[in-house]
Amino acid sequence: MLEIENLTAGYGDTVVLRDVSLRVPPGSVVALLGPNGAGKTTTMRMLAGTLQPDAGAVRLDGRPISEDLTAARKRIGYMPESNALYTEMLVSEYLDFAAELRGLRGADRRAALRDAIEQTGIGDVYYRPIGQLSKGYRQRVVLAQAMLHDPDLLVLDEPTSGLDPIVRREFIQTVIGAYQDGDPGNRTVFVSTHLISEFEGLIDEFTIIDRGRAVLSLEADTARERYRKIHARFAGDPGPIELPGARVLRRDARSLEVVVNGNSAQVFERLRAHSPETLDTEALSLEEIFVSTLQPGGVVA
Numbered sequence: 001m002l003e004i005e006n007l008t009a010g011y012g013d014t015v016v017l018r019d020v021s022l023r024v025p026p027g028s029v030v031a032l033l034g035p036n037g038a039g040k041t042t043t044m045r046m047l048a049g050t051l052q053p054d055a056g057a058v059r060l061d062g063r064p065i066s067e068d069l070t071a072a073r074k075r076i077g078y079m080p081e082s083n084a085l086y087t088e089m090l091v092s093e094y095l096d097f098a099a100e101l102r103g104l105r106g107a108d109r110r111a112a113l114r115d116a117i118e119q120t121g122i123g124d125v126y127y128r129p130i131g132q133l134s135k136g137y138r139q140r141v142v143l144a145q146a147m148l149h150d151p152d153l154l155v156l157d158e159p160t161s162g163l164d165p166i167v168r169r170e171f172i173q174t175v176i177g178a179y180q181d182g183d184p185g186n187r188t189v190f191v192s193t194h195l196i197s198e199f200e201g202l203i204d205e206f207t208i209i210d211r212g213r214a215v216l217s218l219e220a221d222t223a224r225e226r227y228r229k230i231h232a233r234f235a236g237d238p239g240p241i242e243l244p245g246a247r248v249l250r251r252d253a254r255s256l257e258v259v260v261n262g263n264s265a266q267v268f269e270r271l272r273a274h275s276p277e278t279l280d281t282e283a284l285s286l287e288e289i290f291v292s293t294l295q296p297g298g299v300v301a
Contacts, residue, residue, distance in 0.1 A: 001024055001025060001152070001153065001188050002023065002047070002060055003059040004021055004047075004057075004058055005056055005057045005058075006019045007019070007020040007021070007043065007046065007055075007056035007058065009046065009055075016042045017042055017053070020039070020056070020214045024153070025188075025205070026152075027185040027186055027187065028205060029176075029180070029189040029199075029202045029203055029204050030190050030191075030206065031190075031196075031205075031207075032193075032207055032209060033192075033193065033194065033196055033207065033209070033286075034194065034210055035194055035210065036194060039209055039211075040157065040158070040192035040209060041080075041158070041192070043192070044081075046058055047076065047078075048076065048155055049069045052066070060072050060075060060076070074151075075151055076151050077147050077148075077151035077153070078155045078157075079142050079157060080157050081157040081192075083139075085130050085141065087129065088129060089129065090126075090127055091125055091128060091130055091133070094130060095113055095141070095144055099113060112148045112149065113148070115150070116148050119144075119147060119179060120140040120141075120147070120178075121140060125141075135162055136167040139171065140171070147179060152187065152188060153188045154179055154189045156176075156192070159171070159172075159191065160193070160198060165198075168195065172202065176191075177202075196286050196287040200285060200286050200287070203286060204219065204220055205219050205220060206220060206286065220286060224284065224289075227260070227261055227284040227289045228260050228264040228281050228282065228283060228284065229288070230257070230260060230268060231256075231279070232255065232271045232274075234254050234256075234277060235275075235277055236253075236254065237254065238275075238276075239274075241270065241274060243258060243270055243271070245260060245266075246258040246267050247260075247292070259284065259288075268281065
């Protein structure tokens with residue numbers, strides 16, 4: 001549905017993105033993962049059409065969004081990281097204003113507002129001033145405006161930033177889940193975040209970006225199959241063990257823990273040759289894969 005090809009951008013002499021490419025299949029949840037300052041927000045702003053790249057292209061169903069930005073925006077709902085809400089307005093006034101900007105009229109507007117309120121759970125605060133809302137409810141209001149026109153693609157830039165852990169989890173599971181449940185298989189989410197564990201169960205594919213470069217793109221299930229943690233415990237000190245392609249996480253006189261990428265069978269057999277008392281393996285979480293990829297000396301993809 002969405003393709004980013006060789007995206008490059010900068011501010012003055014500072015290059016923020018360098019030849020970033022990725023794809024977002026229809027009906028999926030794809031995450032752009034990276035530390036603060038990696039270039040995630042710049043990428044999201046280009047998808048929303050609020051920033052133009054220096055080179056490269058963003059395509060929606062094969063067509064560059066720059067060819068008809070108005071048409072692209074009708075299909076994209078954008079929730080920016082920094083939200084300039086009108087705090088003196090009631091929630092109802094703000095969303096009615098947003099609906100007007102999107103050209104929604106009459107019965108279509110009423111239906112859009114009703115659906116957005118229900119999906120984001122803001123009915124209890126609909127007639128309250130935005131300035132009186134908690135951070136979590138403000139995020140829901142911003143998400144509601146992004147969903148008003150029933151977009152095919154929801155672009156979320158750090159949507160849970162600043163929320164406490166309980167509110168983050170509720171926001172992700174109930175709000176983002178409700179958006180996709182409204183039209184299963186057709187609604188697509190592209191989300192940037194550095195809070196990976198909360199999105200673990202929703203992500204279908206991900207790209208890790210660091211210092212403006214995409215360093216790893218994988219389906220989530222494939223990543224869990226490839227990246228494994230292996231634990232071995234020995235009766236005594238096994239001496240030197242050569243494990244090409246593995247990164248040692250922890251080692252003492254009788255135990256060893258390593259991370260491997262796609263070569264777990266070979267490493268397993270090398271460890272078995274040293275007659276361990278116990279030898280087991282487990283899949284890494286997406287957060288552990290993220291850390292392993294970005295840490296110095298991490299497993300090379």
